[in-house]
Amino acid sequence: MNCSKHPDKEAVGVCVYCGKFFCSDCLIEVKGKMYCRDCVSKAFDEVKEKDKPNNPIVFMNAGGASSSSASSSASTSSSGGTGNGYINHVIPLKSKMVAGLLGIFLGGFGLHKFYLEKAGQGVLYLLFCWTFIPSIIGLIEGISYLVMSDYEFGIKYGGRPI
Numbered sequence: 779m780n781c782s783k784h785p786d787k788e789a790v791g792v793c794v795y796c797g798k799f800f801c802s803d804c805l806i807e808v809k810g811k812m813y814c815r816d817c818v819s820k821a822f823d824e825v826k827e828k829d830k831p832n833n834p835i836v837f838m839n840a841g842g843a844s845s846s847s848a849s850s851s852a853s854t855s856s857s858g859g860t861g862n863g864y865i866n867h868v869i870p871l872k873s874k875m876v877a878g879l880l881g882i883f884l885g886g887f888g889l890h891k892f893y894l895e896k897a898g899q900g901v902l903y904l905l906f907c908w909t910f911i912p913s914i915i916g917l918i919e920g921i922s923y924l925v926m927s928d929y930e931f932g933i934k935y936g937g938r939p940i
Contacts, residue, residue, distance in 0.1 A: 779799050780799070781799060781800050781801035781803075781804060782798040782799055782800055782804075782814075783800065783801075783804050783814075784801050784803070784804070787801040787803070788801065789801055790802045790805065791805050791812045792812065793805070793812060793813050793814040793817050794811045794812060794813060794871070794938055795813050795814070795817035795820065795821055795938060796814060796816075796817050797938075798814065800812075800814050806818050808821075824939070867929065867939070867940045868928075868929055868932035868933055868937035868938065868939055868940070869928070869932060869937055869938045869939075869940055870928055870931045870932035870935065870936070870937045871932075871935075871936050871937055871938060872893065872894060872895075872931075872935055872936065874923050874924065874926060874928065874931040875924070876893060877890050877893055877894055877920070877923045877931075877935070878890075878920045878921070878923035878924035879920065880893055880920065881916045881917065881919045881920025881921075881923055882916070882917055882920035882921065883920075884916070885903070885912060885913060885915065885916010885917055885919060885920055886903065886907050886910065886912045886913030886916055887903060887904055887907055887912070888900035888901070888902070888903025888904050888907075888912060888916070890916060890919065890920060890923070891903060894935050895936070903915075903916065
């Protein structure tokens with residue numbers, strides 16, 4: 779596979795934002811994830827837009843209420859969601875089908891947890907696999923992964939915003 783910008787160079791990675799293949803000259807690592815140079819600026823622009831308040835927040839302390847409760851209610855109303863300019867669509871980076879099948883068939887050994895990069899929980903499943911309790915929990919979790927929407931799975935287990 780060759781680089782999307784430099785067809786003469788071999789691709790060494792994929793941009794997690796656009797999904798295209800790039801060479802080592804085109805990729806930039808940000809917090810352990812690889813981005814192409816174009817997508818880094820797009821991602822930072824989205825973060826800047828997300829951090830801008832849509833409406834100014836006015837803090838008032840009427841009636842003796844503490845300001846901490848007023849600020850917590852303001853922060854919960856502006857955190858994420860679908861109707862206020864934040865990310866509405868997420869593509870999961872991991873396959874929920876693979877996670878579900880691993881949970882159903884090999885959940886007793888915690889393989890679905892290792893697949894979803896939750897190694898600590900996977901180790902616990904391995905330690906207690908002799909009790910068959912992780913098998914039951916893995917079966918339930920595997921079914922819940924398969925029933926879960928792609929958006930929910932992407933939010934909960936890491937996804938790429940679109």
